[in-house]
Amino acid sequence: MPAIATQALSRRFGEFTAVDSLDVSVEEGEIYGFLGPNGAGKSTTVRMLVTLLKPTSGDATVAGSSVTDHPGDVRLRIGAALQSTALDPNQTGRELLALQARLYGLGRGRARRRIDELVELVDIGDAVDARISTYSGGMRRRIDLAAALVHSPEILFLDEPTTGLDPLSRARVWEEVRRLNAEAGVTVFLTTQYLEEADRLADRVAIIDRGRIAAEGTPVELKRTVGTDVILVRTPAADDALVRRLQEIPGVDRVDRHGHDLTIAAQDGSRAVGPVAVALHQAGVDVEELVLRTASLDDVFLEVTGTRFASDDEEQES
Ligand SMILES: Nc1ncnc2c1ncn2[C@@H]1O[C@H](COP(=O)(O)OP(=O)(O)OP(=O)(O)O)[C@@H](O)[C@H]1O
Numbered sequence: 351m352p353a354i355a356t357q358a359l360s361r362r363f364g365e366f367t368a369v370d371s372l373d374v375s376v377e378e379g380e381i382y383g384f385l386g387p388n389g390a391g392k393s394t395t396v397r398m399l400v401t402l403l404k405p406t407s408g409d410a411t412v413a414g415s416s417v418t419d420h421p422g423d424v425r426l427r428i429g430a431a432l433q434s435t436a437l438d439p440n441q442t443g444r445e446l447l448a449l450q451a452r453l454y455g456l457g458r459g460r461a462r463r464r465i466d467e468l469v470e471l472v473d474i475g476d477a478v479d480a481r482i483s484t485y486s487g488g489m490r491r492r493i494d495l496a497a498a499l500v501h502s503p504e505i506l507f508l509d510e511p512t513t514g515l516d517p518l519s520r521a522r523v524w525e526e527v528r529r530l531n532a533e534a535g536v537t538v539f540l541t542t543q544y545l546e547e548a549d550r551l552a553d554r555v556a557i558i559d560r561g562r563i564a565a566e567g568t569p570v571e572l573k574r575t576v577g578t579d580v581i582l583v584r585t586p587a588a589d590d591a592l593v594r595r596l597q598e599i600p601g602v603d604r605v606d607r608h609g610h611d612l613t614i615a616a617q618d619g620s621r622a623v624g625p626v627a628v629a630l631h632q633a634g635v636d637v638e639e640l641v642l643r644t645a646s647l648d649d650v651f652l653e654v655t656g657t658r659f660a661s662d663d664e665e666q667e668s
Contacts, residue, residue: 351414353378353505353537354399358408361394368394370561371408376539376554378504381531383552384541385647391561392541393433396509399539400430413505426454429503431494433510439483443474443493446482447500454501461500468496472526488519495526499536506530508540512547520544524551545647557651564654573645576653577603579619580645581626583612587635595633599625606653610638613649 354376361369369391376382386392397403399410401421410417413427437446444465451461469478472492477485485493491511498506508527512520528551530536542548548555549569556566565572585592588610596605596614601622604615616622619642630637651657 351378352376352411353380354382354410354412354539356399356408356410359395359398359405359410360407361391361398361403362406368561369398369405372561372563374556374563374566376537378537379531379535380553381527381538381540381551383548383555384539384558385543385545385548385552385555385651386541386558387543390558392558393509394561395558396430396432396507396539396541400428400432400507401425402432426501427503428505428507429498429501430507431491431498431509431511432507433513437482437490437494439481441482442480443469443478443482443485443496446493446497447478450497450500456501464500464502468499471499471529472496473522486519488515488522491515491519491523492526495523499530502534503536505537505539508538510541510543513543520547527551545651549647555647557647557654559651559655565650569647572647572650576645576649577615577617578645579616579622580643580649581614581616581619581623582639582641582643583614583626583630583637584610584639585612585630585635585637586610587633588612592630592633592635595629596626599629601625608652608656613652615645615649619643 352375356372356374359369359372372395384392384395398405398417399412401417401424405418412424415423417424447465447468448461451464456464472495474489474492477489512523527538531538552569554568555572557564588607593605593607596602599622601618602614602616606613614626623642627640
């Protein structure tokens with residue numbers, strides 16, 4: 351049985367459909383990445399899966415129970431670190447974990463042992479006895495992660511676990527998630543706006559756009575849909591005639607135009623880049639930028655949604 355399976359899961363807010371008939375299935379032991387821009391419906395989906403929000407139609411089975419019929423059973427078997435978590439800054443990390451242990455009915459001895467394990471797992475060290483107000487953003491995420499793990503859940507939900515963290519803290523959170531998955535076999539459902547995060551961490555990725563799945567697969571499969579290599583050209587002269595001209599170059603698989611940006615997919619970019627440069631020169635166009643790189647999930651997103659992915663650390667398409 352899958353760890354998570356949704357059946358036409360939907361959520362409307364008034365006339366607005368935030369999550370639109372979602373059908374996804376996550377296997378036990380998988381790290382599943384739910385990737386999408388701001389407002390795509392990621393948090394709404396997670397809040398339904400962790401039973402904080404009722405679906406307006408459809409259902410989901412999480413750890414063997416329906417989120418609508420048996421939310422209490424679901425809650426006992428999952429852990430969640432959500433964006434909105436409010437940590438009490440006056441508490442120490444240990445107090446937070448002890449409170450959580452009590453809520454889940456762990457006895458004193460078991461709670462103490464579990465907290466020691468978690469302190470090691472999330473690598474928080476002596477800071478566990480300091481007030482949360484003294485923690486950095488990364489440490490807050492890690493103590494929040496530890497709190498979600500107190501009762502040894504089978505499935506862990508992480509809603510944008512690294513948004514707002516610096517690259518080093520982000521890498522440490524990735525490390526914890528991988529370790530939990532590898533050592534404790536925890537199934538992880540993770541939402542992210544970071545293409546790199548989904549690429550690096552997830553076994554499978556769903557790209558969500560306006561409440562619907564636009565594409566799903568392993569990162570490698572998804573990238574294969576756009577070709578192995580990508581040549582990016584930025585030029586004010588980008589028009590359909592130029593697109594046609596570039597498309598005729600041997601070795602070029604496909605050319606997409608979005609404003610001033612041309613995305614040229616090619617199996618072997620290093621071979622195609624010379625002829626592309628020559629063709630641009632012959633066409634007499636000004637080239638502001640020409641980049642050759644391997645395809646990323648960003649290219650997949652552009653391909654499936656027609657818009658460039660805009661997150662905090664990427665430029666918004668003009
Ligand atoms: N309680 C609510 N009432 C009305 N609209 C809502 C409510 N909650 C969410 N929405 C809308 O539903 C859409 C999806 O929101 P959601 O928070 O799920 O997106 P998201 O993909 O998680 O984005 P973010 O990265 O910003 O968290 C948004 O357009 C949002 O404005």
